[in-house]
Amino acid sequence: MFIEPNIKGERRGWIEVICGSMFSGKTEELIRRLKRAMIANLKVKIFKPSMDVRFDEAKIVSHDTNSIISTPIDHSSQILELADDADVVALDEVQFFDDDITEICDELAFRGIRVIVAGLDMDYQGKPFGPVPSLLAKADYVTKLHAICVQCGHIANYSYRKTPNQEKIMLGEKDVYEPRCRRCYLLDGKID
Numbered sequence: 271m272f273i274e275p276n277i278k279g280e281r282r283g284w285i286e287v288i289c290g291s292m293f294s295g296k297t298e299e300l301i302r303r304l305k306r307a308m309i310a311n312l313k314v315k316i317f318k319p320s321m322d323v324r325f326d327e328a329k330i331v332s333h334d335t336n337s338i339i340s341t342p343i344d345h346s347s348q349i350l351e352l353a354d355d356a357d358v359v360a361l362d363e364v365q366f367f368d369d370d371i372t373e374i375c376d377e378l379a380f381r382g383i384r385v386i387v388a389g390l391d392m393d394y395q396g397k398p399f400g401p402v403p404s405l406l407a408k409a410d411y412v413t414k415l416h417a418i419c420v421q422c423g424h425i426a427n428y429s430y431r432k433t434p435n436q437e438k439i440m441l442g443e444k445d446v447y448e449p450r451c452r453r454c455y456l457l458d459g460k461i462d
């Protein structure tokens with residue numbers, strides 16, 4: 271779907287955003303694109319927020335246990351130093367990064383780097399999540415993926431939280447979240 275950034279020696283940068291609910295396949299799609307970039311012998315740098323320790327401290331791991339090694343970082347400013355010589359820069363769980371991440375991705379793209387980010391577009395309340403809305407505005411390419419609603423089998427774009435915890439950030443899996451369609455999410459009174 272995406273051409274690689276070095277055509278006839280000319281470097282072109284851009285931003286790709288992969289978004290959607292939990293279980294929609296964001297991490298699998300990110301890993302797929304990164305493996306293709308590696309096959310093309312491009313220099314790939316992969317980052318994730320250090321707070322996301324769900325499956326592994328360093329690896330990016332999908333719900334189907336596909337994985338790829340990454341560098342955990344605490345602040346987006348570390349990316350500019352660590353990714354300077356990269357052809358491709360990738361970030362998973364981008365909703366957890368600080369707000370500077372959007373300008374940093376833009377700067378990398380202007381430097382000729384292909385930037386691929388994956389993350390939740392909405393939190394469990396159905397509200398835009400962290401820097402993802404501004405990344406969507408700056409993106410050259412947007413892919414919105416959908417899970418399957420566990421209640422009715424339709425297309426799901428909400429991440430329903432099954433516990434009463436109201437903190438915006440709460441790491442978890444199927445024990446805490448389930449993907450739901452608009453109707454099944456609404457039936458539980460999550461939208462005012």
Ligand SMILES: Nc1ncnc2c1ncn2[C@@H]1O[C@H](COP(=O)(O)OP(=O)(O)O)[C@@H](O)[C@H]1O
Pocket residue numbers: 290291292293294295296297298299331332333334416417418419420449
């Ligand atoms: N309700 C569901 N809808 C779709 N995929 C599901 C569901 N429950 C489990 N999965 C699995 O989750 C995988 C996607 O995992 P992953 O790429 O980690 O998603 P994301 O990063 O968007 O949370 C699917 O390939 C599928 O095997």
Ligand SMILES: Cc1cn([C@H]2C[C@H](O)[C@@H](COP(=O)(O)O)O2)c(=O)[nH]c1=O
Pocket residue numbers: 291292293296297324389390392393394395429438439440441442443447
């Ligand atoms: C909806 C929502 C999710 N989270 C957490 C739960 C998981 O640890 C990640 C999302 O992982 P995935 O790769 O997209 O499956 O985010 C959260 O902290 N707050 C929320 O509202």
Ligand SMILES: [Zn+2]
Pocket residue numbers: 419420421422423424450451452453454455
């Ligand atoms: Zn449903």
